[in-house]
Amino acid sequence: MPYSDARVGLLTQHGKERVLAPLFADPLGARLEVVGGFDTDTLGTFTRDVPRAGSQFDAARRKAQLAIELGGVPVGLGSEGAFGAGPFGFGGWAVELVVLVDRARGIEVGGVAQGPCVHVHGVVASHDELRALAARAKFPEHGLVVRLAEDGPIVRKGVRALDELQAAFEEARARADDGGVFVENDLRAHLHPTRMALIELAGRDLVTRLSTPCPSCGAPGFGIADAVPGLPCAQCGMPTDHALADEWACVRCDAREQRPRPGPGTADPRWCQWCNP
16 A cells, blocks of 8 residues: 555644544555644635635635644645535525645555535524524534524634523624524534535545556556547437546556446436437
8 A cells, every 4th residue: 555654744723633643544554633723714614704716626726735744754645625505596505625735656546525514504583583593503512602693703613512502692793783593514624514414425435446556557546537438329319418538547647547436328318419419
């Protein structure tokens, strides 16, 4: 294994090592070390008081780079999440990215996972409305943030107890101009078990890639880089936009290859632009 007994620094203050450290220990045999002394909230917050600079990948890579610089380790690991609406606009959806930076090898490798995620938010004006929103937000297993308005001052975050939630609500309601209080899920990983599970899946994806060497140069991280469309329609045989194969690529050299995607060998005609223009 390329990272057997290697020191890998993880920059986090939200407990992500709980799900990532075991993955790097087995099968990679690496030692994941938490790097402290840096407030990762300065790189962006889900409560929108500190905007994130750059893309999701930029943020994860920056954390990995800081882990190397602050931890004095040869390899760094960074994690970053992004949230939006689910399919067809319903529910919440999260994309978790875990990026490894290996300066000695000159490579950056990412693992990704995505799926439904608890992301509830809204204005409440009574204790009944507060309890209803908290139930949808899977409180108290998932933490909450209480603020005066959607982008207004934060009264309290990291709320995990009912008495604390009620006290924060009363404080916010007394300060709010119209009596309405904005409550939302606290999306930090240590307060959001649904998100933490996706971070673990992204870590597994990364470890799988790190365990796959490039057939040309031997660098770890050989994996799927893109989808190749063209799966033939089951009715007319014409190519569709559905993936026919995956394109695998190296993160260090120019090696690329196409590998057939497992699954049905044809696409449903309802997705065919020729049968259903």
